[in-house]
Amino acid sequence: MSDTCDKADKRQKLLEVAESLFAKHGFEAVSVRQLAAEADVNLSMVSYYFGSKDGLFQEMIKSKFPQTRSVLEDLAQSDIHPWEKLTITIDMYVDKFFLGRAFHRVIMREMSLQQRPEHVNLIREHMARSQELIRGFIHEGQKKGLFRYVDVELTIATLFGTLSSAINQGALTCSMLKETNLEALYSDQNRERYKQHLKALLHAHLMTAGV
Amino acid sequence: MSDTCDKADKRQKLLEVAESLFAKHGFEAVSVRQLAAEADVNLSMVSYYFGSKDGLFQEMIKSKFPQTRSVLEDLAQSDIHPWEKLTITIDMYVDKFFLGRAFHRVIMREMSLQQRPEHVNLIREHMARSQELIRGFIHEGQKKGLFRYVDVELTIATLFGTLSSAINQGALTCSMLKETNLEALYSDQNRERYKQHLKALLHAHLMTAGV
DNA sequence: ATAAAAATCAAACAAACGTTTGATTTTTAT
DNA sequence: ATAAAAATCAAACGTTTGTTTGATTTTTAT
Structure with missing residues (x-):
């Protein structure tokens, strides 16, 4: 009976949020905290999943x-x-x-x-x-x-x-x-x-x- | 017998450096410390001259x-x-x-x-x-x-x-x-x-x- | 049922940020 | 010459940054 996340699609959610926020404000202007908050995941998950903020960006590029x-x-x-x-x-x-x-x-x-x-x-x-x-x-x-x-x-x-x-x-x-x-x-x-x-x-x- | 600055053209130097660095790296990615170092002026002169980093940017736009x-x-x-x-x-x-x-x-x-x-x-x-x-x-x-x-x-x-x-x-x-x-x-x-x-x-x- | 593995989290980290301060030097004007 | 004004500086300010930590929960596999 979870809110939105079925399982490990928090990762996917982060990628979607990243595309949207980076497009709207630019890479530097978007903080990891913003990304995590918008995707409704913990701050540290960005590093956990993608290694770094930069890693998230690259994954987003490649996947999209x-x-x-x-x-x-x-x-x-x-x-x-x-x-x-x-x-x-x-x-x-x-x-x-x-x-x-x-x-x-x-x-x-x-x-x-x-x-x-x-x-x-x-x-x-x-x-x-x-x-x-x-x-x-x-x-x-x-x-x-x-x-x-x-x-x-x-x-x-x-x-x-x-x-x-x-x-x-x-x-x-x-x-x-x-x-x-x-x-x-x-x-x-x-x-x-x-x-x-x-x-x-x-x-x-x-x-x-x-x- | 000064190095480069005749008088108060440090202000002008800052505007030139700002155009160059902002063009190369983007507004957010350029720090006030970088700007000051490149223009060979003290860090605090940016606020002194233009009020803020944003003020420097606007002045650069208007002047150029x-x-x-x-x-x-x-x-x-x-x-x-x-x-x-x-x-x-x-x-x-x-x-x-x-x-x-x-x-x-x-x-x-x-x-x-x-x-x-x-x-x-x-x-x-x-x-x-x-x-x-x-x-x-x-x-x-x-x-x-x-x-x-x-x-x-x-x-x-x-x-x-x-x-x-x-x-x-x-x-x-x-x-x-x-x-x-x-x-x-x-x-x-x-x-x-x-x-x-x-x-x-x-x-x-x-x-x-x-x- | 249970132990190993993976996922999640709150909290803290060091570093870098833009800005302010207050002392000091330089310039200007009398 | 001297005092007021402007310009310059090193240092510190309080935030915010990206990242890491270590404990805790959840999942997986036996």
Whole structure:
């Protein structure tokens, strides 16, 4: 007849709380006491489970890092039009960033701070491999004469930069889109708006005139 | 025959050190003792000059906030082609972000954290007014039939998002551009590359076929 | 049922934090 | 020259930090 915890999912609770609090306030600003209180566990359990506050953070990153690469790998081996591969990729990443914005705020801040090289490398390698696949889509389109010979790397940087800013500079994006509520920025409606914009943008940029 | 300080420019030194250290490690991670040591002043001078660590931060923001709006206002009243207004704007902002990347890292992180609403509002209002002027450039081009009727707000979000990511997710951008050294990412060469990419991207996106 | 193992907890730890104090030196003004 | 004001400093302040300890409860396995 316990309150909430069935068994050893206090560990899981800590990971969830960590994602939420780190996203909201940043790693340094969240104390172990806050984490323990929010997860309704004893202070010392953080060290007991994860070794340290830093260990908890790393575990959270690893456990939450989404498995999107398999989708991209399937796309890479598919026979569909390269442009369709890109539209599917765009749809996927808009959803991924918007719906998992708490997590993405955390990992983007880790990248920005560059304080913990292990985290930076972990995140970088993971994202770099995904971006390599996207690069393949564009190169394929270029070889087939379907895409223009644009700056592929910076085109991908623009895709991720647009999404990253929507998540990290929410207050600024909010005022630009004339949204009063900050969370309204991430509504289904705006998610569709971002998808449409990114497709229109990359379509104009990539597609050769003839097609 | 003093070492470095002529008089009361220890205050200025503190502001410079603050920008550098806050950009490198984040506000919370930098201690007053670090700041004082790096600026070669006594620990207590931070409170003496700025009231508190937070006061130093705010002063740094206010003193460093660049004056780019006047350039945009001049452009707005000029008679040149709307597309030229945009190319000038792009050149200006690429330089602004790349050369002043330490400062931009700090303010973008403040936006991302949303912990200190005063800072968020100060930064948001400043940037929003600049972006309003850019909106005007695009609207002008649209009214004159020179630009397509794209999603103006998200187009601007893409411009700033691309630059913001180059500054904040440097490690990721670095590995994508195959740059070994992180600071080499911000070379003159790559600055030109970003300018070219953004112009090509927005040109394809905005310009009507006929021109 | 019982003993070993794992999990949980309150309490205390040393270290680092931002800030304040009060004495001392330097500058300014008469 | 001298007294008031400003600037500087070492030292200590009270908190809060992440982590550890050692006792206690709960679980597991025999």
